[in-house]
Structures are given as C-alpha cells and as structure tokens.
Amino acid sequence: MAHPAPTPVHVPPVADVAATWQRILLLTARVENKLAAVLQRRHGIGLSEYRALGHLVASPTSELRMQELADKVGLNQSSVTRLVARLNAADFAYRDLCADDKRGVYAVITDTGRAKYAEASRTYEETLSDALKEEGQADPQLAAALAALGALS
C-alpha cells in the first residue's frame, strides 16, 4: 500500500460503545464506593440512607409516601420498607399512617435526621466534588463530558 493516509495526530478513538460504557461504570463505581466509605466512616450512615434523608429534607412537608421515596432513590418498594425501618431504628425518621387513605404510609424525617443530613451533606458534597475532579484529571475526555453536564467544580 503506497501512501497510506498519514495518521492524524489525534486518532478519533473508535467509539466502542461497550468499552465506553465500562468506563462510565468504573467511574461511578469508584466514586460511589468512595462516597459510601466516607459517609460510613465519618457519619455512620449508608448511601441509601443519606439519599433518602436528602429527599425527605427536600420535601416541603418533610415527608414522603413510601412509593414516592422508592422512585426517588431508585429502589423498589420492599427495599424502601426496610430502608425506612433502618432510618426509624436510628431515629432519623418515623412511619406515619396516612389519615385519609389507611393503606398509605408516610416516611417522616425527624429533627435528628435533619441534623444528621446537614452534617453529612457537607462531607458528601465535598467528597463528590473532589472525586469527580480527580477522575477528570485522570481522563480529560471524561472531564469534558462531566463539564458538559455541569458536574465539575
């Protein structure tokens, strides 16, 4: 083959979708593991618990129906039953029966839960920002993608 086209400096990396997906998964796994570890160590709380508290805090009424909470945290109903049980055991939330529909159950955040969330959220945000920044430095292409989402700094 005479005169093969000179390879451009930046070979556009062939977009192997599966390989790219794996990179994304490894990113999320590393960051999530770090978040979970830090939250557990510094505040004695799990990721699911933390996020559930976050959604409860964000609720104007300080409470959410079990199914709503399930949707928000991305767990199924049965998992949320147990999650709220754990929050209850830690005194971060309690279960309140719905007055007008006796099937319904509200998960309500307590003051203790609020305080725990306030405390943990500083750690969470900081750890998350740092972790993403770090990942971005190791992989500029990833950094660009994260920046496009507004996930950096």
Place this chain on the structure above:
Amino acid sequence: MAHPAPTPVHVPPVADVAATWQRILLLTARVENKLAAVLQRRHGIGLSEYRALGHLVASPTSELRMQELADKVGLNQSSVTRLVARLNAADFAYRDLCADDKRGVYAVITDTGRAKYAEASRTYEETLSDALKEEGQADPQLAAALAALGALS
C-alpha cells in the same frame, strides 16, 4: 440595586454537583437494569457473569487469575470466587490450578462459555446502544455528554 445585569437568554444552569451526579446514577441504574433483565431473559445469564466471560474472551490465553478477574470486573476477591463457581456450574468456565504457584487459580473459559458470550454479546451491544440512544433523546444535555465520550451510535 439598580441595573442588575440583564439575565442572559440561557441561564447557565446552576451546576449543582450532587443533582447532576444523581442524574448520572439514575441513567446508569436504568441502563444496567435493562441490560441485566434482557440478558437474563434472553440468555439466562447475569451481568457479572457476562462481563467476566468478556474479560476471559479478551485474554489471549483464555484464562485469568482470580485476582486479575476481580480487578477487571470490579468485584471483591471473594465475590469472584463465587462468580467463577457459578460459571463453573454452568459449564462456562473451569478452575485450573496454577502449576508454578500452587496457591494460584486460573479461571478458564470453556467453548460453551465462548459460545454463550458470542451469542449474548450481540444482545448486549444492541440493548446498550438502544438504551443510550433513548436516554439521550430524553435528555439532550446527557446526549451531548455521551457523545463526547463516543458512547452514541
């Protein structure tokens, strides 16, 4: 305050890192769940199993040390012991003792495993591409980020 700076047409969406991270997590959760479901239904195989087979196929020697495999699939060493046990039970791989280091164990893919992977990988790639495309359509900003990584089409 007189003369506040006129708000530009595109308010740069305030980059709440945590909220963005949640979007990414929901994306991965949805896609991974879909992949897992389709793989399980059409090929009777789990995601971890599929990915382990992928790494074994990619190995020039068709085998990997347990710890190597653990690193690649992003699982704990003990989880890989059980993962390979499942692959073994399904006749997709077998365990081979390392000759020069009797502590070492190789996980070796079988022809059956190879065939299963070849078959499942078509489903996997297709499902993944479709799912990402779909997610991208629902969220243009996400689409841009995915495109930056070469994860689309």
Place this chain on the structure above:
DNA sequence: TCCTTATTTGTATGTATGTGCAAGTGATAT
C-alpha cells in the same frame, strides 16, 4: 548450607447486609 520460624500472598469460607421478586394483607374503589 540447612533448618526453623515469621511474614506475605492467593484464595476460600463464614457471616451479615442490602436488594429484588413473588406472595400475602388489609384498605379502597368500581
């Protein structure tokens, strides 16, 4: 050198946990 002992390495097993699915229960709606 050879033997003994300690440390490290590679993997396996016991146990606990969080999760999903399927089935169950009681309340509501049609």
Place this chain on the structure above:
DNA sequence: ATATCACTTGCACATACATACAAATAAGGA
C-alpha cells in the same frame, strides 16, 4: 363482590468484610 392499590413479609441471591488456610518467600541461627 371483585378488583385494584399501598405496603409488608418470606425467601433467595449477589456482594462485602473478616477470618482462615495453604503456599511461597524472607530472615535468622546453627
């Protein structure tokens, strides 16, 4: 009544962590 809804419970499973074990390697002492 019957079906549907909101949630809970029983069960199974994949995973992580701590521990155990066996092989390899290192360190001394004769």
